[in-house]
Amino acid sequence: MATGRTHRPATRSRGIPEATVARLPLYLRALTALSERSVPTVSSEELAAAAGVNSAKLRKDFSYLGSYGTRGVGYDVEYLVYQISRELGLTQDWPVVIVGIGNLGAALANYGGFASRGFRVAALIDADPAMAGKPVAGIPVQHTDELEKIIEDNGVSIGVIATPAGAAQQVCERLVAAGVTSILNFAPTVLSVPDGVDVRKVDLSIELQILAFHEQRKAGEEAAAADGQVPPAVARKASADKGPDGDVPAVMPA
Amino acid sequence: MATGRTHRPATRSRGIPEATVARLPLYLRALTALSERSVPTVSSEELAAAAGVNSAKLRKDFSYLGSYGTRGVGYDVEYLVYQISRELGLTQDWPVVIVGIGNLGAALANYGGFASRGFRVAALIDADPAMAGKPVAGIPVQHTDELEKIIEDNGVSIGVIATPAGAAQQVCERLVAAGVTSILNFAPTVLSVPDGVDVRKVDLSIELQILAFHEQRKAGEEAAAADGQVPPAVARKASADKGPDGDVPAVMPA
DNA sequence: CCTTGTGAAATCTTTCACAGCT
DNA sequence: AGCTGTGAAAGATTTCACAAGG
Structure with a gap:
């Protein structure tokens, strides 16, 4: 197996921070909306509000890409x-x-946003032979047997796994063996992949559990507030970020 | 009313870092699998491998919850x-x-993992009158008109938005007005919510774009590697780490 | 005036490495 | 001997605040 014990040599040439990369699609979406409304320029403040972040963060993010703005004016939307x-x-x-x-x-x-921006559904694959040939979203489903051939013929490097958890690792391995190097995993399981393969996961159950944690915390704070004199709900603020506070009273609901 | 009353006393008693909270569901899933196999105890090393993180991180995470392990032994799974x-x-x-x-x-x-762990689908709501009464996953769909009543009657505090982007903000506002304080948003749009409401988003298009970024970067490095003398099999290097919401399942070679 | 771009500070997260307990 | 729990170091990210430039 790979002995690359050396912690990442850190190719810092084009080093855009991961946190910034994760926000670029957000900015892009906001900018596309502005573009469709034929807005010519936008300030960091406006764009940040549309994207649900603060303007300092946005400017810092853009600074990693280069100097694409004009002081005193803002950013050219199309550019x-x-x-x-x-x-x-x-x-x-x-x-x-x-x-x-x-x-x-x-x-x-069926999700439209899929095709919209550079992505194209090259094939749908399912293990159920009864599905084979059936069109879904206008694309005929193909059997898993064809997986390797499909990947190769279409030069696919991004795979989406939406199988049951039990099948995900095996599907993953076949995708990777066939040449896929990026995987978006919707199955509620941890995938093992070789070095060099990126995995991102989308997991409903995890998201709900994180919300439940904060929900519980809120309930606890409410109870504590009833005791003291903490002012009730305050200002209305547009925020896309998760809960700021991380402070839970040691009250145990049995 | 005092204006400057500090919202959070300096007491850091129960402040679990957000990054840790986001991993707890992962640990829980791995532990549940162990529990089902009747494994009595597990070491941080084993559990970390199952959850796709490293053991130091896991131990640090658990240290925020308390001292639930036994030195020299590991952690009691059930506990x-x-x-x-x-x-x-x-x-x-x-x-x-x-x-x-x-x-x-x-x-x-229809997603099973929903009901599994503390969550219960109390109602399905859609704006299309033609959908009303139709059962989906055994639950009859109700019309949006009923939204406020449903929230109230069922004491719902968590809402999932799976509407088109155009409807999401309005739905969000109605949910919040009716008492929902946590929202999981699948619509590709930024939601504005009052203070005290948590929003988490799941966005296929954003995940794909992040993967595309890394995919492009890999292609560039490959080209650069062809110039040098890196053997093809090992030429790929990983960005390894993910952003705020993502983890890379690490592969632990023997 | 205006708004960007960015060093520096503050904060958060991960990793290291080992003391301390079983 | 083995493994946890944790200070302290290292690293990443966010925020501040202001100089620079339109």
């Missing part, structure tokens, strides 16, 4: 759309396969 | 399951409503 698209690699076509065409897989196949 | 469940607020019942019963909403309603 920024182009620069961010290029940075994200959206100026090229990304064929994607979806494996597992159950409820969720079908929903993903 | 940890209980402690983490309690910490996450999963020992209580969380009624949830799903708004927007299209492809995605239906997929979510």
Whole structure:
């Protein structure tokens, strides 16, 4: 196995922080909306509000891409759309396969935003022979047997796994063996992949549990507030970020 | 009323870092699997591997919950399951409503992992009158007109938005006005919410764009590697770490 | 005036490495 | 001997605040 014990040599050439990368799509979406309304320029303050972040963060983020703004004026919308698209690699076509065409897989196949920006559903794959040939979202489902051939023929490097948890690791391994190097995993399981393969996961159950944690915390604070004289709900603020406070009274609800 | 009354006393008693909270569900899932196999205890090393994190991080995470392990032995699986469940607020019942019963909403309603752990789909809501009364996943869809009543009657504090982007903000406002304080948003839009309301978002398009960024970067490095003398099999290097919401399942070679 | 771009400070997160307990 | 729990170091991210430039 790989002996690359050396912690990442850190190719710092194009080092855009991961946190920044994760926000670029957000900015891009906001900018696209502005572009559709033919807004020519936008300030960091305005754009940040539209994207649900604060303006200092946005400016810092953009500073990693280069100096694309004009002091005293703001950013040229069209130009920024182009620069961010290029940075994200959206100026090229990304064929994607979806494996597992159950409820969720079908929903993903039907999701419009998929095709919108550089991504193209190259194939739908399912293990159920009864599904084979059936069109979903206008694309005929193919059997898992064809997986390797489909990946190769279409030059697919991004795979979406929407299978049951039990099948996910095996599907993952076949995708990777066939040449896929980026995986979006909707199955509620941890995937093991070789070095060099990126995995991102989307997990409903985890998100709900995180919300439950904060919900519980709020309930506890409320109870504590009833005791003291903490002012009731305050200012209305637009915020896309998660709860700021991390402070829970040691009150145990038995 | 005092204006400067500090919202948070300097007491750091129970402040679990957000990054830790986001990993607790992962640990819980791994522990549940161990529990089902009747494994009595587990070491931080084993559990970390199962959860796809490193053991130092796991031990640090657990240290915020308390000292639940035994030196020289490891952690008692059942006990940890209980402690983490309690910490996450999963020992209580969380009624949830799903708004927007299209492809995605239906997929979510059918998702088993939903009901499994403390969450219960209290109602499905859709704006289409034609949907009303139709059962999805065994639950009859109700019309949006009923939204406020449903929230109130069921004491719902967590809402899932699976509507088209255009409807999401309005639905969000109605949910919040009716008493919902945690929202899981699947619509590709930034939600504005009052202070004290938590929003988490799940966005296919954003995840794909982040993958595309790394995919593009890999392609660039490959080209650069071809210039040098890195053997093809090992030429790929990982960015390894993910952003705020993501983790990379690490592969632990023997 | 205006708003960007950015060093520096503050804060949060991960990792290291080992003392301390079983 | 083995493994946890944790200070302290290292690293990443956010925020501040202001100089620089339109």
